[in-house]
Amino acid sequence: MTAELVRGQNHPLPGSRVEIRVTADTPVIAGATFNDEDGRMRDAGWIAHPAEPHLPGVEVSRQAAAVHRLAVDLAAVPGDVRRVNILLALPARTGGPARFAGLAAPCFAVTGLDGQEIAGYEVTGLSAESAVVALELYLRAGAWKVRAVGQGYADGLAAMLADQGLSDARGLADTIDEAVAAGTARSVAPPPQQPARRPGAVGGESADAGRAASTGGPLGEQPAATADQPAAPARDGAPVAGGSGPVDYRHPRRAAATPPAGRQPSPQPAVPAARPQPAAAPQGGPGQDTGPVAGDAPGWSMEERLHNQVWGMFEDLARTVAAYRSAVDFADTRMERELEAVLGDPRARVSPAADAARAEARARHGALVEQARTVLERDIAQLEAEAEVVEPALPPALARWDNPVWQAYEPPAERPMSLRVGDLSLAESGGLRIPLLVRLPLERGLWIDSGRPRGSEAGPADQDELRRLAGRTATVLAAHLVAVHPAGQLTLHVIDPAGSAATALLPLVESGALRDPPAAGASGLARTLERLTQRVDLVQMAVRSGATDALPPDLDVADQLLVVHDFPHGFDDRTVNQLRYLADEGPSVGVGLMMVADRDEARGYGPVLDPLWRSLLRLTPVPDDHLADPWVGHAWTYEPPVVPDGSQVLPQVLRRVVAARRSAGG
Structure with missing residues (x-):
């Protein structure tokens, strides 16, 4: 209570x-x-x-x-x-x-x-x-x-x-x-300018309307996406709606950073040609930006600038939607107060004056909501224009599988700073999708939920189909992780106790990206977990004692990724504890974890597994609005990564990974 x-x-x-x-x-x-x-x-x-x-x-x-x-x-x-x-x-x-x-x-x-x-x-x-x-x-x-x-x-x-x-x-x-x-x-552009009110028009609302349209809810965790950041004046240089001249999409906090002494900045990206401007809009002079630019965020390298730009786009979308929702809430609350004031006096409830007051309150409400919608649509249009430029410029680690960058793919020389694991959207964002990025190496494991999305009717009703989609999503994510690591610097392990993921794993097996066959049965599961837990123990002891040169010569020093299918099938108390140990201690020594599991099927273990679930980032094989952002209170809809139907990009990339690994002697 x-x-x-x-x-x-x-x-x-x-x-x-x-x-x-x-x-x-x-x-x-x-x-x-x-x-x-x-x-x-x-x-x-x-x-x-x-x-x-x-x-x-x-x-x-x-x-x-x-x-x-x-x-x-x-x-x-x-x-x-x-x-x-x-x-x-x-x-x-x-x-x-x-x-x-x-x-x-x-x-x-x-x-x-x-x-x-x-x-x-x-x-x-x-x-x-x-x-x-x-x-x-x-x-x-x-x-x-x-x-x-x-x-x-x-x-x-x-x-x-x-x-x-x-x-x-x-x-x-x-x-x-x-x-x-x-x-x-x-955060957000200012509300559009309104024409001057004619004499006799309802007055006194301009300040309230502007405030409602330019303020928003809280943005708390980038991470939830929660509703909490206020909207505000436009990005630097952006004219109000209806003004002439091109929109400046540059972000004040996305200016190019000055590298420290002795460090050379990366080459600046080529500026794409400006999209055609309306005939009435004056063209910018030399050196003036006429459209969004990929890589205009701070950073020492193009990869870092693009990473920060994507994050900035996420913040901007969170803020502008929070602003819209807050403005609508403001309008609703205001109208409720005004209607309550009209109804508060029983003697005046039924009268021409009361009817006029109610109509006036509803008209003000509609005007405020419409103004907020105008601001929202303009901000989303700007972000869509930016996404059109940024998306083709993304490197493989941040790119979708339909990006042309994969056609010229070669294994990188260095591990990237982050990985795209899907896309995020909000109900108000229309077709705009923002990449969901996770830092590398994986400090937090991934959990592909093969159970039915909670409280959702979306997706297939067949549980077997959900498991198939979850297995395929795990393979796509594992392949992406392998592809963005230097040749031979990520070793993949798969546990599939009942062989239920055999079809989903075919791209990894047939290409040779998975060196050893998936561990099957209780004995194969136990051997894999024992080998990885021993590796974690050895590396931790060597690092703590400063004796890394004393590690066994046959120890695989590459990063490791363990993919577990159908948990908890085939697991007992010992192997469950080993899995928890890998989830907790593995990331510190380069051992990452990805699980494909239905939490309801593991209920028999009780609360002992609660810390495991909380330690993993839950993803779904079907779109689901489960990612809560405490920063602004939004519930973001996550969409898993997919390979276009009929595309051979995944096996082609994996074959190049294996060829590079063999050339490197791995």
């Missing part, structure tokens, strides 16, 4: 991991401070804020927003921390309200990881304040509790931080405001 707190009231927390959801009437800054027993901050390193959103156990949004989701793991906070304060502040440099007076009371909900609300608090009574300590999570007698505080500060964020003992409170408050203003300027 949810506890509705009032100021000063506390409530116990049932666990150490919680999510704090914030809803406000306008974009606000959300942050968290660590405090000692006396409520004092040690230094500026004890606050999570938009410029530094991470503390041990705490993650906040990078931007001001009307909706936030803060992730808190109290078991991970430093031992000398006794309190975690959750704060809100109004941005000082974005043109929004300067105080909470006249705004709806901010609302807080503390939830568990299952989404069940533990406690709620509405911060009422604010007026001249522009910052507030809303909640306090505190440790008492070895147990964490939450207390409703509601302490406001008329002098803003600086006064709040000074009250917690920070010496340079003003400097840090300025840093936070600058970070919010800079992020706002980058």
Whole structure:
């Protein structure tokens, strides 16, 4: 049962991991401070804020927003921390309200990881304040509790931080405001200019309309995709909709970086020819960009710049959709308040004036939503134009299988920094797909879920078909991993106890990319796991003792990838523990894990496997909106990588991998 707190009231927390959801009437800054027993901050390193959103156990949004989701793991906070304060502040440099007076009371909900609300608090009574300590999570007698505080500060964020003992409170408050203003300027283009109102037209709405269209929800984890970042002014140089001249797609945070002394920058990419401009648009002069450019993000190499550009596109899509959703929520809330005001007086409910007020409220709602939709469509059109330029320029590690780059494929000389494992999209993004990238070497294993997507009717109903698709997805991902490593520097192992994945594994087996046959049966499974766990032990001991030259000469020092099909078929308690050990310890010594499994089929092992599932990145063989981004609260739809029907690109690439490995003596 949810506890509705009032100021000063506390409530116990049932666990150490919680999510704090914030809803406000306008974009606000959300942050968290660590405090000692006396409520004092040690230094500026004890606050999570938009410029530094991470503390041990705490993650906040990078931007001001009307909706936030803060992730808190109290078991991970430093031992000398006794309190975690959750704060809100109004941005000082974005043109929004300067105080909470006249705004709806901010609302807080503390939830568990299952989404069940533990406690709620509405911060009422604010007026001249522009910052507030809303909640306090505190440790008492070895147990964490939450207390409703509601302490406001008329002098803003600086006064709040000074009250917690920070010496340079003003400097840090300025840093936070600058970070919010800079992020706002980058995130989303401003709303389109509106024609001047004619005399007699309904007035007084332009400011509200502009604010609703240019503010968004929280962007929390890039990672969930969660709804939380506010929309904002356009990227540098981008004219408002309806203006003349070409749109400048450059990103303020995607400027070319200056390499350190002694290091030569990579050659700049060729600038693609500008797409035709409308006849009325003036053409840019020499040196002026007339369209999006592949590789215009910071980085020392083209690969790094493209990686960062893809990430920037993800952020931009998250923000613009969050802005749209926030604007629609704003319009809905506003209309509800206006209609409630009309219905509040029973004597005036049925009258021509009430009918006119209702019609006017609905008209304002429609205008706000339409304006937000216009901004959304323009921003997505810009991102689509950028994607059209970036996608063909991606290297093999980041490319889809239909990219022409594979036709001239040769095994690389170095391992890339990241790998594309599929695409992400949102319901509002239309046909726009953003690559989902994971860092290499794999620090987190991959789990291809062969069970039916939870709560989804999408995809095939036949469980055997789902398993077939999951096996094929695992093969495509494994082949991609092998292809982007230098020749002979990734060894592939496959466990297929019942032989159910034989068809899916054919490209790896027939090409020779899989050196040894898939391990079958309980004995083959046990031998493979024993060999890999021994390798992990040997390499760990050698690294810790500084005696890597003492490793056995026959030890395969290449990175390893283990692909497990049909888990837990053929596994017993010993091999399950070995698999967990590889998932936990393998990445530190170059052993990655990919599993094809239905979690429901492993229920017999109980909670002993919960840490294993949590340690893996869950992917699906059919499109599914399961990837939660805590940064902005979006649920992103993941689409698995596919090889075009009838294409021979996969076997051709694998044959080149094997030929290069043999040439290298592997």
